[in-house]
Amino acid sequence: xxxxxxxNLSALFRxxxxxxxxxxxxxxxxxxxxxxxSEEAExxxxxxxxxxxxxxxxxxxxxxxxxxxxxxxxxxxEPEELKNKDFVVFGMKACxxxxxxxxxxxxxxxxxxxxxxxxxxxxxxxxxxxxEPEESCFCKVFGVDAANPAADVxxxxxxxxxxxxxxxxxxxxxxxxxxxxxxxxxETAVEAEKEAIHNIVEKLPYMxxxxxxxxxxxxxxxxxxxxxxxxxxxCLACGTCTFVCPTCQCYDIKDxxxxxxxxxxxxxxxxxxxxxxxxxxxxxxxxxxxxxxxxFMHKLVYYPANNDGMYSCVGCxxxxxxxxxxxNIVKVIKAFQKQGGEK
Amino acid sequence: MQELINRAKELxxxxxVARVLGWKAGDLPYNPEPAYFESAESLKDFVYNGFCGAxxxxxxxEASKLEGKTxxxxxxxxxxxxxxxxxxxxxxxxxxxxxxxxxxGKLDIEKIRNQGVxxxxxxxxxxxxxxxxxxxxxxxxGEKTVAYADAMLERCHVCKGxxxxxxxxxxxxxxxxxxxxxxxxVSRIEKMSPAEKFAFFQKELSKCIRCNACRNVCPACSCxxxxxxxxxxxxxxxxxxxxxxxxxxxxxxxxxxxxRCTDCGECSRVCPQGIPLHLFNRKFIKDIDELYGxxxxxxxxxxxxxxxxxxxxxAEPSIVGKRG
Numbered sequence: 001x002x003x004x005x006x007x008n009l010s011a012l013f014r015x016x017x018x019x020x021x022x023x024x025x026x027x028x029x030x031x032x033x034x035x036x037x038s039e040e041a042e043x044x045x046x047x048x049x050x051x052x053x054x055x056x057x058x059x060x061x062x063x064x065x066x067x068x069x070x071x072x073x074x075x076x077x078e079p080e081e082l083k084n085k086d087f088v089v090f091g092m093k094a095c096x097x098x099x100x101x102x103x104x105x106x107x108x109x110x111x112x113x114x115x116x117x118x119x120x121x122x123x124x125x126x127x128x129x130x131x132e133p134e135e136s137c138f139c140k141v142f143g144v145d146a147a148n149p150a151a152d153v154x155x156x157x158x159x160x161x162x163x164x165x166x167x168x169x170x171x172x173x174x175x176x177x178x179x180x181x182x183x184x185x186x187e188t189a190v191e192a193e194k195e196a197i198h199n200i201v202e203k204l205p206y207m208x209x210x211x212x213x214x215x216x217x218x219x220x221x222x223x224x225x226x227x228x229x230x231x232x233x234x235c236l237a238c239g240t241c242t243f244v245c246p247t248c249q250c251y252d253i254k255d256x257x258x259x260x261x262x263x264x265x266x267x268x269x270x271x272x273x274x275x276x277x278x279x280x281x282x283x284x285x286x287x288x289x290x291x292x293x294x295x296f297m298h299k300l301v302y303y304p305a306n307n308d309g310m311y312s313c314v315g316c317x318x319x320x321x322x323x324x325x326x327x328n329i330v331k332v333i334k335a336f337q338k339q340g341g342e343k
Numbered sequence: 344m345q346e347l348i349n350r351a352k353e354l355x356x357x358x359x360v361a362r363v364l365g366w367k368a369g370d371l372p373y374n375p376e377p378a379y380f381e382s383a384e385s386l387k388d389f390v391y392n393g394f395c396g397a398x399x400x401x402x403x404x405e406a407s408k409l410e411g412k413t414x415x416x417x418x419x420x421x422x423x424x425x426x427x428x429x430x431x432x433x434x435x436x437x438x439x440x441x442x443x444x445x446x447x448g449k450l451d452i453e454k455i456r457n458q459g460v461x462x463x464x465x466x467x468x469x470x471x472x473x474x475x476x477x478x479x480x481x482x483x484x485g486e487k488t489v490a491y492a493d494a495m496l497e498r499c500h501v502c503k504g505x506x507x508x509x510x511x512x513x514x515x516x517x518x519x520x521x522x523x524x525x526x527x528x529v530s531r532i533e534k535m536s537p538a539e540k541f542a543f544f545q546k547e548l549s550k551c552i553r554c555n556a557c558r559n560v561c562p563a564c565s566c567x568x569x570x571x572x573x574x575x576x577x578x579x580x581x582x583x584x585x586x587x588x589x590x591x592x593x594x595x596x597x598x599x600x601x602x603r604c605t606d607c608g609e610c611s612r613v614c615p616q617g618i619p620l621h622l623f624n625r626k627f628i629k630d631i632d633e634l635y636g637x638x639x640x641x642x643x644x645x646x647x648x649x650x651x652x653x654x655x656x657x658a659e660p661s662i663v664g665k666r667g
Contacts, residue, residue, distance in 0.1 A: 028546060028549065028550060029546045029547050029549075029550060029617075029618075030617050031550055031616050031617050033550065033616075048461070051550075051552075051615055051616055052552060061552065061553075132461055132462065132484060133462070134461045134462050134463075135371060135461075135462055135463050135464065135483070136371070200462070200483060203462075203483050204462075204483070205370075205371065205464070233377075233378070233379060234376045234377040234378060234397075234402075236556065236559040236560055236613075237559055238554050238555045238556035238558075238559040238560070238613075239552075239553070239554040239555055239556075240552075240554040240556050240613075240615050242554075243552045243553070243554045243615075244552070244554075244615060270554075273555075273572070274568075274572055275572060275574050278574060320371075320374070321452075322615040324397075324556045324559075324560055324612070324613030324615075325376055325377055325397065326369055326374035326375060326376040327376055330370065331369075331370060331376075334370060
């Protein structure tokens with residue numbers, strides 16, 4: 001266990017940035033999102049949740065795949081380079097780290113998504129424990145420990161110091177690089193902080209949410225339930241929940257005509273959108289009820305069915321905070337629970 | 344609120360309306376959701392408080408297609424949107440039973456959070472009947488007090504007034520919340536140099552994640568299929584490409600709703616990145632006021648709109664060059 005005084009964090013960031021790209025929470029025009037570090041960046045480590053999750057660092061909202069150019073009578077295909085430089089993501093939270101595990105199960109399974117795999121290989125995650133979890137958090141429900149982020153380096157902001165504990169080889173390697181700025185520390189303060197976090201977590205309103213009945217085998221029972229017809233109604237069909245989510249992984253592939261070439265890119269898609277999974281024959285989900293249902297069925301039924309029971313929600317609560325119609329996964333789970341109770 | 348619930352029950356039971364469109368209590372103190380109530384019994388979950396900012400006018404587009412009348416609760420500012428939708432033949436007046444509900448300013452949970460409030464357990468003072476000027480917020484980290492005015496949505500600080508522009512009946516008192524001038528911020532930006540303006544909007548719009556919440560919540564954005572949802576369009580709805588969001592999408596949208604936007608403020612309320620999108624619309628409203636004479640979209644249902652009407656006094660296109 002090491003520590004570094006808060007006032008020396010700028011020096012730490014500068015040192016990391018000398019050899020790697022560095023992404024961390026940065027405040028721009030009043031909002032905090034993960035962005036590249038620079039001397040001018042307004043680093044905001046004291047916020048709990050960035051608006052967007054940090055999944056962009058591994059799975060960007062838009063990325064080029066390849067470009068096709070015309071050369072005389074021939075076509076030349078230029079694939080986009082895979083990530084080949086090391087980078088560090090600093091300040092992810094335990095839920096966001098768990099989100100990467102969800103993405104890994106999708107993108108690193110056969111056939112491997114090479115763009116994602118290259119970023120995972122070159123990325124090192126330094127995660128911060130949640131000093132003051134909030135009412136919209138429910139990570140514990142999905143087995144996440146807000147006090148112990150399972151990243152390459154786990155860190156705790158306590159008083160005027162940041163405590164630093166490498167958990168993986170990548171974490172050890174990063175620690176070696178920045179060792180000059182770190183001093184040895186004992187675990188007493190961190191143990192007290194963990195206990196304090198656990199005590200707060202117990203008080204949060206959503207922490208005892210029950211997932212009973214939600215599993216990979218619940219397909220027909222949940223899919224056919226009449227409740228969806230009621231639940232989706234306030235939904236505006238925007239993509240906020242899917243775009244702030246650390247686990248939503250759907251993307252679309254599109255071509256952009258630049259005038260003298262065609263760039264093929266992919267961009268996040270949202271199951272809330274009318275052209276989601278549009279195919280030659282048309283669309284297999286023609287109503288907003290069906291689109292709305294898809295999101296929750298995917299997180300709580302389909303994904304567990306394909307991943308040994310693991311849910312693809314990590315309880316970060318961003319949808320709880322950001323949905324313009326105040327809908328969210330917690331309300332969906334509770335509505336089914338309530339219905340079950342009344343039967 | 345009880346008066347509202349009682350009246351809704353009465354109208355449901357005597358068959359005047361088939362359903363009630365209002366807000367349902369959330370599971371946190373600040374997250375009620377728009378909801379339909381079809382029975383007197385279901386109205387037990389009905390709420391109307393400071394967090395019911397959602398403008399229900401747009402939901403009436405779909406509700407107009409349903410069997411029977413829908414009782415809809417509209418705040419004074421929401422009624423402008425409803426009128427505008429009537430003008431555009433997007434809602435059916437005969438399908439709506441409008442209760443104009445009183446309003447004392449709607450709250451913005453982000454503004455509360457920005458004052459360092461976290462771990463919210465309960466909020467007192469947000470009820471429509473509460474006379475207090477402050478919110479008492481119980482949190483896991485202790486009790487906090489926030490002035491009601493400091494927690495209000497931007498639009499409430501420049502409130503268009505307490506009058507319901509259309510209603511079948513009114514329930515509840517409204518309170519004056521205006522403490523600023525609607526066009527002040529636009530005037531401030533107008534005074535910037537082109538480079539400063541560009542930098543200001545680029546910084547704001549670079550946060551855009553193309554979630555389309557602004558478009559989907561907008562009562563003026565009522566096209567059955569949006570041009571940006573066409574899969575034949577290169578820069579379609581969801582690709583987040585900085586230059587497009589920064590330079591095109593929001594400006595195209597503002598142009599499309601120009602002269603029809605009532606300045607209801609929903610775009611800015613729902614933006615997950617806190618982009619002050621209303622500024623574009625307000626700039627157009629200000630320009631229309633100056634070029635064609637004062638006009639408030641949604642003030643009525645039958646006047647001719649400046650951009651769809653021709654008079655000899657209209658500004659010539661050369662005005663663009665003159666104004667710079």
